[in-house]
Amino acid sequence: MxxxxxxxxxxxxxxxxxxxxxxxxxxxxxxxxxxxxxxxxxxxxxxxxxxxxxxxxxxxxxxxxxxxxxxxxxxxxxxxxxxxxxxxxxxxxxxxxxxxxxxxxxxxxxxxxxxxxxxHGHGPSRVQCGSLVYDSIDRGFSLDATPLPLTPRERAVLEVLILRNGRAINKETLSEKIFGLDESVSPEAIEIYVHRLRKKIEHSDVAIVTLRGLGYLLEAKPQ
Structure with a gap:
């Protein structure tokens, strides 16, 4: 802890x-x-x-x-x-x-x-950002009520972002959460997974935004 x-x-x-x-x-x-x-x-x-x-x-x-x-x-x-x-x-x-x-x-x-x-352990089992829904029990995502196909690494990145509840996370911290303390993995590898996720949700009402000096943020697009 x-x-x-x-x-x-x-x-x-x-x-x-x-x-x-x-x-x-x-x-x-x-x-x-x-x-x-x-x-x-x-x-x-x-x-x-x-x-x-x-x-x-x-x-x-x-x-x-x-x-x-x-x-x-x-x-x-x-x-x-x-x-x-x-x-x-x-x-x-x-x-x-x-x-x-x-x-x-x-x-x-x-x-x-x-x-x-x-x-500890009292968070909701379902977390939602726009039409993107995360179920913490089966660790699955759905978008517009349709299952969202993700690789294990893509899912891990998206889990961190949606559980941040509208707060940014920098690339180094995100990399540490995904890869642990494996020094052979560069934080720049996170950019690859963020790029792939953006492609998969680009036509939805949610987006992964880059905030200069703060990192990445998952948010619902303005209506």
Whole structure:
């Protein structure tokens, strides 16, 4: 499980990373709000642990933008601002839990695992973008109610795109999800599969769009 930790204190960030890694979680660390906002536009996480008092972009704005993109990843807020008003504001913006500093590492680990456990395995079995429908049980796609023939690699790319729920993913991350950490495979290979998929859906009401600096995005065409 990958966790994004957004904390500007190097000492606390290192301590939290060690604790979460010991709990068998993979941790990515960001030290400012702008960097966190950027990575959340392109990568998937099982949990976001978010400090509020961040440089460049405060934590509440990071959270507001995250939920505005319809990203439902669980968010655990960490903050020295422990007043009732602060907690209510964070929860109203879409946070799932709130932990005031100082706190015990064991409590953080327990809350993190509870949030991941609560969100794991409860997604819908059918995901739709325009007339393109994905069934997560049989891993099949249909377009205009007709089965869409795909190779295993094409299906894997399209799965990632449709499950992003309108969020972009960069080529390197998409390649890692499809090919794993196989260094013999270039991220440019993704371009081949994206090109093939575009040909197969070109006459439909959905499209794979390239967003400069962000990557690929699956979206329904405007009516």
């Amino acid at each position: 990958r966790v994004l930790l957004v904390e500007d204190s190097p000492i606390l960030s290192r301590s939290l990373t060690d604790a979460l890694t010991s709990a068998r979680l993979t941790v990515d660390c960001m030290c400012d709000g702008e960097a966190a906002d950027h990575v959340l536009r392109t990568q998937d996480y099982a949990l976001v642990i978010l400090d509020l008092n961040l440089p460049k972009l405060d934590g509440l704005e990071v959270l507001r933008r995250l939920r505005a993109r319809r990203n439902a990843v669980p968010v655990l807020i960490l903050s020295a601002q422990g007043s009732v008003e602060d907690r209510v504001r964070g929860l109203e913006l879409g946070a799932d839990d709130y932990l005031a500093k100082p706190f015990e590492l064991t409590e953080l680990e327990a809350r993190a695992r509870a949030l991941i456990r609560r969100s």
